[in-house]
Amino acid sequence: MERTQYWLATAEQEKIGPLTLEELTASPHFGPDVRIWRQGLTSWVKASQLPELAGNFGSVPADVVEVEVVTAAEPVYDAHTYEADTRPERPRSYLGWGIAAIILCCMVPAIVSVIYSTYVSSRYADGDYEGARRASETAEIWLLVSIVAGIVELPFIIAINLFG
Amino acid sequence: MNQAQRRRLILTAAGLIVLAVVIIYLLLPVQSSWLPRCPIHWLTGYDCPGCGSQTALQQLLRGHIADAWSANPFLFIALPILLLTIYADHTAGRHPRLARYLLSCTAVAAWLIAILLWTLLRNLLGW
Numbered sequence: 095m096e097r098t099q100y101w102l103a104t105a106e107q108e109k110i111g112p113l114t115l116e117e118l119t120a121s122p123h124f125g126p127d128v129r130i131w132r133q134g135l136t137s138w139v140k141a142s143q144l145p146e147l148a149g150n151f152g153s154v155p156a157d158v159v160e161v162e163v164v165t166a167a168e169p170v171y172d173a174h175t176y177e178a179d180t181r182p183e184r185p186r187s188y189l190g191w192g193i194a195a196i197i198l199c200c201m202v203p204a205i206v207s208v209i210y211s212t213y214v215s216s217r218y219a220d221g222d223y224e225g226a227r228r229a230s231e232t233a234e235i236w237l238l239v240s241i242v243a244g245i246v247e248l249p250f251i252i253a254i255n256l257f258g
Numbered sequence: 259m260n261q262a263q264r265r266r267l268i269l270t271a272a273g274l275i276v277l278a279v280v281i282i283y284l285l286l287p288v289q290s291s292w293l294p295r296c297p298i299h300w301l302t303g304y305d306c307p308g309c310g311s312q313t314a315l316q317q318l319l320r321g322h323i324a325d326a327w328s329a330n331p332f333l334f335i336a337l338p339i340l341l342l343t344i345y346a347d348h349t350a351g352r353h354p355r356l357a358r359y360l361l362s363c364t365a366v367a368a369w370l371i372a373i374l375l376w377t378l379l380r381n382l383l384g385w
Binding site for chain 1: 291292293294295296297300307308311332333336340341343344345346347348350351352354357358360361362363365366369370373
């Protein structure tokens, strides 16, 4: 079996690796709060959260943390997974649902929802995470408005077809 | 209600609605007058980008691919991309690059231009 390879992120956001477990613990950057990634993790974690490293920081491991393990291939280690970890998760933009509502029901509220979807993307890209989150909530509300409007409208448009 | 319960509730409701729609579409004849009619078409006489979707889905469920295509060809191209966009939106943490491309402002602009072009084409050229 291949030896597990570790990567370490310094305080200056610099990636170091691949390292063996021994090289990792010997590194001058190593400490309980240093960010670590190895195969099997969905995101970067603090060194003290990894079961195999917890023993290095006193006899009692830090708070019990469930480390989420996925299949070996994920996440693909590249600049984007690294970048993604230092930022909060992108809020939902509801773009797909909004476009579907526009195409299928020609809903005016869905257009507002899609406009706010673009704010989610652009604000997130600009680092305005709070603004992106608010835009996401607004997009969701307008999507719900268009769904409710569609349900209310349904009996009327059936009536149009039957009697109109 | 926690997030997992909420998600299960939404998925169950969505599944039941899809099932109900499939049954209704199969039971009613194609273009039955019991199906909801597009209010835009009724008001203006013009086809909206989604006009023909119900016919397309009904024909698709009956295995009539060619009839479904002629009812609304745009839907055939748009639907797979839409499903991928929704997937990307919900898995942005796992696939950041996919989310960045499909949810970008360029993608939104492309969608709106495509919808507008399709609406013009079908009404002016009678597609």
